[in-house]
Amino acid sequence: MLIGRKKALYTLENAGCSKKVIQHCQTVERISLTIAKRILSRGHKLDIHLVSGGALLHDIGRASTHGVWHGVEGGKILRRLGLRMFAKFAEHHLGAGIPKNEAIKLGLPARDFIPKTLEEKIVTYADKLAMRNRKISYGRALELLRSDLGPKHPAIERFKKLHEEIQNLSGGGPAET
Ligand SMILES: [Fe+2]
Secondary structure (H helix, E strand, O other): OOOOHHHHHHHHHHHOOOHHHHHHHHHHHHHHHHHHHHHHHOOOOOOHHHHHHHHHHOOHHHHOOOOOOHHHHHHHHHHHOOOHHHHHHHHOOOEOEEOHHHHHHOOOOOOOEOOOOHHHHHHHHHHHOEEOOEEOOHHHHHHHHHHHHOOOOHHHHHHHHHHHHHHHHHOOHHHOO
């Protein structure tokens, strides 16, 4: 079952997310929908309601931690609430996805945390373009990732690839502005 925007926002609040986190999730949803509509308009298939719910709920784990575990925690919360179709949005959105070898180094469960579906990829990408309540450019997002993780971190290349994939599908435009 999908989820309406009102119910998703209520779910975040009820889980204990701060106003700041909820506003961020709304920003990620706005950016995600812009990208998703652009991709749809070019004849590709995706589930826009899934994108909306996934974007709104991706950071629900921040109700219990802001650390690297917030994705895993978010997945747990969503499964417990009967919203398992959104769990992978929470689990796979950190960085540009985290492969198993890096997950192990971070102390996360030993598996891949990589966005696999187009819907998950859009939300993961949009999350990197959401700086608090506003949208930043891809260039700025890349710069921030570089300064956060170091210029040689493999996440940089993954983010570049994700950007290219989204740009190819959407024909550029909103993802850049
Ligand atoms: Fe997050």
